[in-house]
Structure formats: structure tokens, C-alpha cells
Amino acid sequence: MNKIPFSAAVFFAALLLGARGSAASDPGEHPFLAPLLRDHMVIQRGVPAPFWGWTDPGRKVTLRLGAHVAEATADAKGAWRASFEALPAGGPYTVIVSGPQTQILQDVLVGDVWICSGQSNMEMGVGNVDNAEAEIAAANDPQIRLCTVDRKLSLAPRDAMAGQWAVCTPEAIQSGGYWNGFSAAGYFFARDLRRDVHVPIGLIDAAWSGTPAQAWTSEAALRRDVPDYRPALDELDAARDDQRRGLSRDIHQRFEEWCAKNDPGTAGHWEAEATDASAWGAIAEPGVWEGSGVAELSAFDGVLWLRREFDLPAGAEKKDAVLRFKADDDDTAWVNGAPVGSTFGFAPDRAYTVPASALREGRNVVTVRVLDTAGPGGLTASTQGFGVTVGDGREISLAGPWRYRIGAPLAGTPPLPQDIESNANYPSVLFNGIVHPMLPLPIKGVLWYQGESNVDQAYQYRALLPAMIRDWRRRWGEGDFPFLIVQLAGYGAPLDGPADSKWAELREAQAMTATHGKNIGLMTAADIGGDLHPKNKQEVGRRLALLARSQVYGETIEASGPQFRAMNVVNGAARLTFTHSAGLAAKDNGPLTGFTIAGADRKFVRASARIEGTSVIVSSPEISHPAAVRYAWADNPVCSLVNGAGLPALPFRTDDWPGLTAGAR
Template identity: 45%
Template sequence: MRKRALLPSLVVMLLMASGFFSDRAAAQELPFVHPLFSDHMVLQRDLKTPVWGWAHPGQKVTVSVADRSGTAEADSSGRWMAWLEPLPAGGPHELTVTGPQSVTISDVLVGDVWICSGQSNMEWPLAAANDAQQEIAAAHHPKLRLFSVPKRISAEPQQTVAARWTTCTPETARGFSAVGYFFGRDLQRELEVPIGLVHASWGGTVAEAWTSAGSLRTMDDFAPVVESFQQQAAAKRSGENGFEAMMERWWKDNDPGTRENWQDGADESEEWSSMELPGNWEDRGLSNYDGVVWFQKEFSVPEQAAGKPAVVHLGPIDDRDTTWVNGHRVGGQAEWMRGRDYQIPAEYLKAGRNVISIRVLDTGGGGGLYGNPDQMSVQVEGQTSIPLAGAWKYQATTPLAKAKPTPQPLNSNPNVVTVLYNGMIAPLEPLAVKGAIWYQGESNAGRPVQYRTLLPTLIGDWREKFTSDQFTFLIVELANFMAVQTQPVESGWAMLREAQQMTAKNDPHAGIASAIDIGEANDIHPRNKQEVGRRLALSALKIAYDRDLVSRGPEFVSATFDPGQATLRFEHVGEGLMAKGGELKGFAIAGDDKQFVWGNAKIEGDTVVVSAPEVKQPTAVRYSWANNPIGTLYNRAGLPASPFRTDED
């Protein structure tokens, strides 16, 4: 079953009440000084630093801290921005802002500021991490400062946030990002300078939601999606609802079953398979499949029940369904945890053979009709219920990776292009920062090839907005998760990790911290956030601070193929390669037929030699290529090798 952060109903109500599509009209009076500049803050050291706020157009403002000062004049929109010359690490200082008002900001430190963003594994609080009680009790760090951006979605870029800086104490750390906290704590201890952490994350969200509209327009996949989003937002503001029409166009453009009206009866020219329902389709022959599947089942109605109203019960469906009876639409929903109970008008049922058709779109994780057998039936008024559990015909039509991005309903939905950038990142710009740590990708694992472009686009977007082309961006490589496979398999999560590695390898100011060995098969939220934070700090020390240390595990460089064996070369080996636990596991090898089998692997210096008796002439090797791999290749710094394949698409 999918694990997502559900938006609490109270928050939904508040978002709707605040007017998602009327940000300008409902905007509160903008503050004289932006909330990022508040007591206990951290200013970024060694960079020119902007300080900003709002006043009446033409009013002059002076900002001073230590021996630095800057002046500004409010522009026609009322925004003023003063720049301070670079400051060395230190403090505490007072920062004063004078103009139409006078504000003194106390206990200001100068050090390094990092943004902590992503989805639920970044959002995961310290209170739910391993050894939480002891960690919270020890969270007295006066030179570690915390700023939490409230969750907010918006159709347009926002300018301010309702938040303030706090000093790190057990009380303030408890609900803060565990990964962010451990990263900041370890970094502050090592550098002995103040560290400020700005946390902005939202569980279950996609990367495109965190990227600006302007940057997404540079991607062919997203340019039309941004256009339709903005059209839909405009329609919503004017009282219309264009989502259903956009969704219907998506079905016709991407799904042959929709174009050919399969709801009127199965396409006899296609071979339909059989699946026992209920149950996630990943456990019924569609492993790692995200996309569209059609289901159909015949059921018989006795003569005395024909022409009577009925209800079809289907249980929960993951994610979106449209349901027809005898070609007549009876319902559809997009809430993956809610049971489906659809009214069937009396004229739709007939005596004898009837057909129910269900079109299901799954956008990630488990998919299909996954409830209990007793939740699946047709209940005719005044009659015995007709069971629907059992064998259904099915046809998988459109893998999500080959389809255009789906339109998304607006209002309270965080998984819409650019809405989290608008609501949670844009209000921080152009704060001077050292960089960002990013734990995200689970929600994009159904589109891993696209992520090769999307993640670098997001990084470039943030660098431009935060006015630093050397902005360090550190990526958490997705943790191992789901059932362990006994044989080599294809894996969307492995491909997503590959996209993360490509991004880091091609960007001199990006790094990667692998979590490939600290996940949990049955929980998408591994509790060992300490090690994730430690590895991110190692990566930061190497990339952002130019420390001479081993910051990551072995990384595949090249392969040589000879009769009977493949020789693999690695970098980031430190003092040498090692097999954790003594036996080298996780390598699969294949010839031209691409039929991978487990290989025998041995370490020879800084190389690994892989062979298998059944592969006489190898042409490809894969390592830890699975959702939840068992790989034991490490360097002697105790850091795991990242998954890889030599047969990259």
C-alpha cells in the first residue's frame, strides 16, 4: 500500500478558506522587515547579504550590523532591499533596520545557512527518529539555529512566510526535520561556526512542485503542463473548473482503451489476462508498474433484479478510477484510501449478462483494487448481493513513464507543478545561503528517466533564485525499500537512484549521500536519520568546504569485458575496497541476451572482477539494481557503493 503524507483536514480547510487562487486579493499587509530577519537568525558569512522588507514607495531604509551597513529605497511595489558587504563568522550581533520604522534584531550569528527540503523523509521529525528520547534530551546547541517554513501551496509566487528563527533546544528540535538536525549538528561540531537550517518540505510530493514555472517551461515534458496549470488557475479564479476537461483530454491522448471505448466491452483483438482481485497489482503480475490498467468482469443479474436500482461496492482503489456498468459511467474518484460505492440507476442493469469496467490510473507505489473480498459486490435493491471478488480480466495499456504528465486538481493538492516553489521557496528568495540538502525522489520513481533532467533543472532554478552559481546541492540517494527480490530484476527505484547519481556526477557543486543500506523493507521512512545526516555532512565538508576526506562510497567508473569475466573500476575507494560481512554480494552479470544472473565477485585492488559459469561472454554488469538490494561493496571508510549498471539506456 502506498505511504503518503495526507494533508490533515484542518489544514485543507484553512488552505481553502485562505483562498488558494486569490493570493493577491487576500494578501496580508507585507511586513517592514521580512521574517527571515528575526531574533536568533544566522546571516550567511563571506557573501554579500541582502536584507529586505516593505515600505511605502520611495521611502529610504538603512540596515546595519557589526561594522557593515547598507541603504535602500522602496520601489514602486513597496519592496526595499539593502545589501551588506561580506561578514566573517561570529556574533552575536544586533541588526538594526531604520526608516519609516525602527527595528532591532537581537542575537544574530554569522555562519552558514542551509536549506533542507524534499518530501516525507526530510520532513520526518527528530521525535520519530532512532533513539529519539536521548537525541532530544541532548539537543542543546546554541550555535545551531532553526527556521521552519509553514506548509503552503500557491498558484503564484509568494513573498513572505509566517515563521521565526529559534535557537536549537530540546523543545525546538523535537518537531524539526531529523535529517536536517543531524546534518546541522554534525556540521556545526566539525566547523565550529554557527549553522542556520531553513526547513521547507512536504511529504509525498514530486520534484516539479518545488520548481518554478519559468524553469519548468524549459522542459518539453512540463511546458504544456505549466501552461494548462496556469489556464486552470485562471479559470478557477474566475469561478470555472477546467480540471475534468483537461483530464479527459489526457485520457484520450494517452490511453488506447479510452480512445477505443473499452467501457462498451473488451477489445477482442487484444489478449486480456486474468487477475485475482482484490489485491495490489504489483503482487499479481504487474511488478513495478505505474500507469493505466483496465479491469473488466461479467456478472449475472437474475430476472427479478433487472430494472432495479443498485449499488456497486469496490473497496479502495489506488489511485484514480473511472467505473462503468454496461458502458454507462457510474462513478470515479482519485482518493486512494477511500472505498468506492457507486449508485447504479435502475435502467442500467439487465437480466442475465452485465459487464463492469474499471479504468485505473496509478501514479506511484501500489496500484489497483486492494481492499477485502467482502468489499466487492453489486447490491441490487431488495436482492441478495452479487459478489465481485475473484478473477477479473485486465489489460495494462499505458506505463506512466511513457505518458504525458497528468493534469492535477488544484485547491489543496501539493503535487501540482510549481505550487510548493510558489508557496514555500519563493518567499525565501534571494536569501544568502551556503546550499541545500535534498531528500526526495520516491514520488518521482515512476518517471526516473525524466528525473535526469528534472532534478538538474530544479537545482539550476534554485541557484538562479538564490543568486549563487556555487550554491552547493547535496542529494540523498534513495534508501532501500520494499520486498527483497531473489533474482535480478528491473527497478524504477534503481533508475531513480541512477538519475540522482548522474546529477551529482555532472555538477561540480553537487554531491550525493547514499542511504542504500539503511532503509527498511516494510517502511518507506527508515528511522536511522543519524547516518543520513552524517553522510550529508561528509559530502558538505568535501564539496562546500574543500576538506580532504572520503565523503562517499565507491563509485563505478568503467568496465572491461573479457571472455568469462568483467573487470570493474571504481573511484572514491579511499584506503581500499571491502566486502562488508566478508562475502561480496549484489552483482548480476549478462551477455548479449541481457538475461541477468547473479555473479561471483571478488575484489582485486581497486577493481572488482565478476563472473558466472553460465555467462561465457559477458557484456553487462549491474550492482544493487533493485528497489531493496543486498549489496556489500564498501570502502574502508564504511561507506556503501552506489547502485550502478554498465548497460545504461
């Protein structure tokens, strides 16, 4: 998931996404009635109910819903919009839209509309959850309506987007959505909410696996509030201009142009057979360079050149050979200075034909230019091996020592060119393609489960997520509508001791957004999982519904676990106080776990913890003067503090010491 973030490795992702998205902004997609408005839809109650579409300029359009009538006249561009007065919950209704043509919408309800957005954990369908078969069979509530939007990315804001609405039935919940059914988190939220809030609920599934928050945020908001993205947005603007002028440049060509300007190896033709590599460093391949023991490569992202000699026996040079390996992420390869192949993407096996004209008996030189954009980098073995297969089938291994030389570190160089037109991770393209077409539709609020793709820039997310929320609210024009966030679930194997954690830093950014923002709710899933996609989405939906019942629908219920309020140090121990602290306990009456403590040296150790009333006392014999306490501060924390409602405490830290992602962009 995190191997192909906002990087050149999305060249490979583009191949996977090509059938799912389009860069066209669909300027001609102007139907008489916006295709998001369909049979079985839910209209938001309590606010004016707009319908909109396009026709000939000056034409009149009339809408009827029972005794309610609304009229509009198309403007100079043919756009029309008519609104019914605010309607109470109810239905079903028939809506008749008439003008140059007539469309009739059947079985329309009035209730509350919630958008379910984010990445894969929101996209994850009911078919993937625990007890899926029984959950699908029981998913039969005609007062819940499910809308799966037509997902497209776009360089410029789109006007129209299709949405397929359906009554919640086992068949609809299983066939909707994009990943084995309709959004499980969304459905379980609506199911639980309907037990207490007896109005129709419309869910719009608008999630896309693997996507970062910047893709869901408008260009204007990013330029204004998160300036780190301005260079990428300049590229977006240039791509949009090229699209308007009907121009297209191959991404491989653009990458080579980038290398020629920024990589001294490309400019200096280090692939040439005559290149003197005697002063280059030594590294063993196959393997990733982060684990090679070479200090300057321990955290290197960028262009690295690798070179090795091999010998061909007499006669082998008379037939074509095949060079086999894999690269992480992208590569271009030469043999004796002749280009033999290039691949974008860390997944495919490389099997490059080496023409006999490029070979010679005895000494030969293979050179590989590797681009690593994030995570591990290097050459690895393919399913067919790591070496050269000569014409008679003999294998010549290339395992062992190679020479390396750094070409272009990504830090300090201009951004890599991006295949923007099919890259769903690119800034603003999902706002343009999915969010913008929904803006005329009144909503109750948003459920947001996203962040995994931003963990490497968790500190930046402190600005990015609030910017996105402000952006959506400003553009919807409905004020500070509810925005309910799922804090990331536990991921990976639990660790034996304290450690820094990017996932914890992302959770902190989510918590900061909720604490400092208006009408933003937060429920934690940090105690759920271990799996990147935890299957207990029933609990996620239940906790979201609790938040909504408390913060949106005004019920007097406990909807949050304990949240850290203050720390006082007394007699070598830290006393922690919390909000939402009635009935503090350890989950299932087990041990109280998840706390670590540090002194002024900032070295954390495991801590003992005990509950005293509505406080927790944290200490360690190793720390005589506590300076900081952290709770559930790990990718996959082992933590047990709950309140009387059984809701888990939110992860926190009392310090503000710089984390792993401080300064990451």
C-alpha cells in the same frame, strides 16, 4: 507513495492536502519586513546580508546591527531592500529595522545557512529515528538554529513566506518541522558539522512528503530544459489565467469533459443498459487487471469499462440498494444506465446508493468506468464486501466473471486534467510557493534528499535534477553554491538474483548529476534501510557532514566510498578500478557481495568478487566473456564493498543498456 504520482488520482490527494496548501500566490502579502526574517535567525556570513520588505513607495528604511548601518528607499511598488556589508561569523546581535514602522530582531547569529529540501526522507523528524528519545534529549546547541517554513503551493511565484526560527533545544527539535519533529537528516548533519566547523549553523526545513522534483523547479526551467512538462505547464498557465479572472471550474466537470473528448466509451454511452457487451473481453473481479492473465491489461493505464449482470429476487427492487466495492484508482458507476456514484482516489470504500427507481426484478446491469493512472488497476473488495446489498439486508455477490472493454489508454491521449490548486505534486507549484520567497536570503548550500517520487521516470531525472539545480543557482545569484545529494536508500525485500531496478536507475541519475555537475556532492544511502523511510538518519547526517567538510570547508578527509572508474577484461574476469579506493575491504570482514556480471547476451548472473589491492576482480563460471558488471543494482541491494574509511561503494554499472524507465515520461 508512488500510487498517486502526477495523475488524476491526486483528486483524492487534494482532499488530504487541502489543509496544508493554498494555490493563492498571495499577491497582497507584502509586510513591512519579510516574515522569513525573525528572532533567532542566522545570517549567512561572508557575503552582503540583505533585509527586505514592503512599504509605501518612496519611504526610507534604515537598518542597524551594532555599528553597521544600511539604508534603502522603497521603489515604485513599495519594495525595499537594504544590505549590510559581509559579516564574519559571530553574534548574537540585535537588528533594528526602522521606517514607517519599527521591528527589532533579537538573538541573531552570523554563520552558515543550509536549506534542507526534498520529500519525506528529508521531512522525517527526529522523533521517528532510532533512539529518538535520547537524540531529542541531547539536541541542545544554541549555535544551531532551526527554521520551519510556512509551506504553501502556488500557481505563481510568491513574494513572501513566513519562517519560524528557533534555538536548537529538545523542545524545538521535537516541535519543529512537519513530521514528528524537525528534519532528522538536516539536524544530524548540523550536529556533526558543528563538531569540526565551529560557526553557527542555520537550517531551513523546506521539504514536503511525496513531492517530485518537477514541483520544485521553476516553470521557465522546465519549459527550457525538460520539455516533457510543457503540456502540464500550459495547464498551469491556463489555471493561473482562470485564477486572475476569478474563474473556477469543478475538477469533476473538467474530467468529464476530458472523457467526452478522449474516451469512446463516454462518448458512445457504454453505460447504457442496451449496450451490447457480448464481444467485450472476460476478466475476473475483484482483482487487479495487471495480475489477471489478460495480456492487453498486463501494463495498462487508462480508462477501462467493466460490466456485469446480477439478478434481484422479487420484491427487492422496491427498496433502495447499496453497491459496494473499491476501485483502483478512480471510478464512475451506473446501474441499468442510471448514475449511482463517482469517486476519485483508490483508498475510499465505495458505498453507492442505488435508488429503487433504477432497479427491477430479475436481470440488472452494473457498469463501472475505471481510471487507473499508475500501478495496479481494477475493482477490489471494500471492507463491507463486493456486491449489492438489497433493502432487506441480503447480499448479492458480484465476484466472478465480468466483461471489460478498453476505453482510453493514457499513452497517446492528452494529459488528464489536474486539480492544480491543491496538488503539491504539480510542476513548479512548490518552487513558486516555497523556493521563490527564499531567493533574497543568502545561503551556504542545499541538502537534497528526494527521488522516490520520480523513480518511474528515472531516465528523465537525468535531465530534471540538473535542470532544477541550475535553476536554483541562477535565481539565487550566488554562483555554483554547494548542492549535496542523498542517494536513495534501499527499499523493499532483497531479491534472490539479478533484476532490473527503477530505484537503481534513479540512483544512477543522481550519480550522473553529481559527476557532471560542478560543486555537487553525493553520498549513498543504498546500504541503509529496506524501509521506505529508514530510521538511521544519524548515518545520513554523518555522511552529509563528511561531504561538506571535504567539499565545502576544505578539510583533507575521506568523504566518499569507492566510485567506479574503469573495467578491463582479462582471462575471462573483469578487473574494476575505483577512485576513493584506499583500503578496499568487505564490510565487517564478511563476504564481498553485490556484484553481478553478464556477457553479450545481457543476461546477468551473480558474480564472485575478490579484492586485489585497489581493484576488485569479478567473474562467474557462467560468463566466459564478460561484457558488463553491475554493483548494488537493485531496489534494496545486498552489498558490502567499503574503503578504509568504512564508507560504502556507490552503486554503478559498466553498461549503458536501456533500463526499465528509458523513454518513460
